[in-house]
Ligand SMILES: CCC(=O)SCCNC(=O)CCNC(=O)[C@H](O)C(C)(C)COP(=O)(O)OP(=O)(O)OC[C@H]1O[C@@H](n2cnc3c(N)ncnc32)[C@H](O)[C@@H]1OP(=O)(O)O
């Protein structure tokens with residue numbers, strides 16, 4: 425067991441000191457692209473920079489969705505993009521191949537020396553337990569030391585196996601590099617033997633049905649029309665993920681939504697995740713970037729309300745009535761969460777800043 429005092433010690437001589445706290449950087453859309461796909465790669469330079477049109481995170485994907493025969497091309501493409509691009513405020517992440525694959529060692533031993541100074545976060549798929557994070561943690565420290573890096577790479581785990589879900593707390597606390605978790609609904613569904621072939625989102629068969637109406641004698645009319653309510657297949661896992669991340673001071677994300685054309689359901693799924701505490705989601709296609717940016721930014725109305733409550737609550741103790749509703753020490757904290765996020769986003773998104781500033785001017 426690693427004693428508490430060693431938790432923040434570098435794992436290799438000369439490796440940068442681990443972060444004490446994971447910075448809260450905007451990451452509403454983690455945009456996936458295949459660096460070996462020329463068409464996608466060509467779009468990357470235009471996606472970089474401040475504003476609400478691009479993603480907060482550009483992620484060069486090396487794992488699933490990249491054909492086995494293209495793994496090396498994609499890895500090299502990522503190196504080229506990393507070297508050639510000034511990412512400005514946009515974060516640059518990669519998803520490496522899984523730890524049981526023949527490609528992951530080359531992924532890490534190539535990427536860290538070549539573009540380790542450009543990368544912010546390494547996403548590790550199919551994490552099963554703390555042992556997977558410990559492996560990556562030590563290897564990264566060795567590679568960082570060898571490459572002379574001064575900033576530690578952060579690690580993000582995808583929750584996509586039943587074992588990973590069962591070990592969620594130990595995964596989050598396995599290393600000071602842990603930045604966050606994403607839900608991986610496709611692999612997780614397969615691993616759990618769930619009977620859905622969809623990539624994320626709901627399912628019309630997962631529902632509850634209104635009780636049958638009864639006739640005058642109290643006999644249930646099973647064949648009469650009854651309303652059904654579709655439920656969220658992912659609620660349990662997302663809720664667990666949010667609690668585990670909050671407990672460890674790291675960040676939870678909804679993962680992929682595969683029905684690219686169904687932008688309405690994508691927005692709903694992202695919003696459920698936002699309301700439950702997630703800070704962002706993956707975008708697989710450019711059309712999903714805008715959805716994530718919209719959903720994971722607090723609305724102007726919510727920010728206006730939160731600012732009013734904070735102002736009315738003074739030192740944050742006691743109880744007040746605003747618009748017929750009670751506000752107190754706890755609800756002011758909810759409002760502080762909303763305002764803190766708005767400020768974080770306004771700092772990198774001029775369009776949002778303008779919208780939030782207008783509230784002040786109007787004195788709402
Ligand atoms: C399920 C579990 C997981 O692991 S999810 C994560 C792994 N999957 C991925 O990363 C998928 C990434 N996305 C894609 O491969 C493509 O978007 C898919 C879904 C195949 C659709 O591509 P395509 O049929 O070309 O779409 P389209 O014709 O509407 O594209 C229009 C133009 O946009 C481009 N584009 C597409 N996706 C991206 C992307 N992610 N990043 C950057 N550019 C993208 C297309 O190349 C196309 O470009 P052009 O207009 O022809 O020059």
Ligand SMILES: O=CC(=O)O
Nearest residue numbers: 584608609610611
């Ligand atoms: O990697 C993501 C997934 O859903 O699987």
Ligand SMILES: [Mg+2]
Nearest residue numbers: 488584608611
């Ligand atoms: Mg997966």
